[in-house]
Amino acid sequence: MDIGSFLHCTVFEVEALEKRLAVHRSFEYARYRTAKARAEALEAELGRVSMLARALAELCLSKGLVTRAELAQKMLETPSAPIRVPAAKRVPKRRRSR
Numbered sequence: 001m002d003i004g005s006f007l008h009c010t011v012f013e014v015e016a017l018e019k020r021l022a023v024h025r026s027f028e029y030a031r032y033r034t035a036k037a038r039a040e041a042l043e044a045e046l047g048r049v050s051m052l053a054r055a056l057a058e059l060c061l062s063k064g065l066v067t068r069a070e071l072a073q074k075m076l077e078t079p080s081a082p083i084r085v086p087a088a089k090r091v092p093k094r095r096r097s098r
Contacts, residue, residue: 025045057071
């Protein structure tokens with residue numbers, strides 16, 4: 001079940017919503033001039049997303065849509081994105097001396 005069927009939306013409506021949210025986020029982040037302000041805004045958004053994910057998981061569990069074991073298994077199966085460090089910030093590897 002995808003989010004569109006859960007919210008009774010068409011794929012077109014979900015895509016339109018995602019585009020509007022992306023535009024809103026870009027305007028929101030443009031307001032912050034310093035890296036510290038942007039980082040704080042990202043932390044706040046991450047907190048909101050985490051609360052939403054937790055609320056949705058608890059709702060699915062309480063309605064009996066999934067069991068705790070199924071949810072835990074799905075979380076383990078979901079690949080996590082690798083952390084990418086920009087080339088400018090990478091620490092050069094030390095060469096081993098022979």
